[in-house]
Amino acid sequence: MNAMKRFEAVRHSTEALARRLTVDDQCAQSMPDASPTKWHLAHTTWFFERMLLAAVVPGFAPDSRNDYLFNSYYEAIGPRQPRPSRALLTRPTLDEVLSYRRAIDARVLELLPTVPDDRRDEALRRLELGLQHEQQHQELILTDVKHLLGGHPDRPTYALDARRPPSSQSAIRWLPVEGGLREIGHEGSAFAFDNESPRHRVWLEPFELASRPVSQGEVLEFIRAGGYSTSSLWLAEGWDFVRANELRAPLYWAEREGAWEVFTLRGVEPLDPDVPACHLSFFEADAIARFYECRIPTEAEWEIAATRRTIEGNFVESGAFHPASADPTTRGPQQLFGDVWEWTSSSYAPYPRYAPAAGALGEYNGKFMMNQMVLRGGSCLSPREHLRATYRNFFSAHARWQMTGVRFARWA
DSSP states (O other), rough: OHHHHHHHHHHHHHHHTTSSSHHHHHHHOSSSSSSHHHHHHHHHHIIIIIIIIISSSSSSOOHHHHHHHHHHHOOOTOOOOOOOGGGGGGOHHHHHHHHHHHHHHHHHHTTTTOOOOOHHHHHHHHHHHHHHHHHHHHHHHHHHHHHHHHHHHHHHHOOTTTTOOOOOOOOEEEEEEOOOEEEOOOSSSSOGGGGGGGGGGEEEOOEESSSSSBBHHHHHHHHHHHHOOGGGSSSSHHHHHHHHTTTOOOTEEEEETTEEEEETTEEEEOTTTSSSSOOOOOHHHHHHHHTTOBBOOOHHHHHHHHOOOOOOOOGGSSSSSSSOOTTOOOOOOOSSSSEEEEEEEOOOOOOOOOOOOOOGGGGGGGGGOOSEEEEESSOOTTGGGGOOOEEEEEEEEEESSSEEEOOOEEEE
């Protein structure tokens, strides 16, 4: 797919996700960590305006008002609307934001065939970064909206027409992985974020990896055994988090008349014990692993297991909008990509010899390399083409609103 068609496809995909929502849905914000859909639509457009057009089009002057309204965290660009208060931006209206998208789209599409040769490589690099950035926000739109709708007393449905794959049971199998001196990290000319490089060597001890992520049924066993009230299973900060928030189940789970149900983007559904558990914080994932006398794999272990595996599975394109159960006929590791982001036990830190880019783009990843944990693999809300074995997602250990699960590991 050429650059112009890819740009149009990604931009249209974002708006297709938003069209399932009412205008009111798109303007609301359920918590400080989330953003209104309207803001996502504007911010991803601002990224192309500021990071692409302003950088490669001579004389192009970005709108300084947009710098304040739609800048996310780029200190080099200047002050901005505080993240917890993005829902207060009732102006511009949603219609005006969509007009803004059309105007910037037209400028980008006008640029691509005419960019001078001496700026072409840089323009295409920034274009691809903008598209990958927008695909990240496509998933954020869905997880933010799920938190919004999940907090409504009626728990409205986002996708009435969502596909519901048949459920099947697949027991965990333990897959041996050899130890030794290995290499991880991105290499080659294909796109990757700067935090995926440089490629470097790591030492692995022999270990075994679970064939699939932890299921809702296995989390239910943890609950019934008193896992949320057993302090010995929890890290100290995790135990404080459980008590402070009075947790007794993953986010979006509810017990009604003795039966468990789960809120999904497809609506409220009976708990399916065979699908991967999602919306687990790192603290919950770690406690559940301890309950089963296992551990969470490191990101190096996960990447070595995923390297050279085909990127296939349940992604946003499937239209399910929820994890699906593993295929019991599949040999080797199942669901490494899609379904749920998998926590690793690795802190989000720079790789050896990592250096952020100069200027505002250097703030994209590098300044967040502290107090976060790495996740791998993507989810049922991720675009398939956005993922690869080296991709490093990251969130704080208490985050639960993302589509986060866990796969066990154990020493060989």
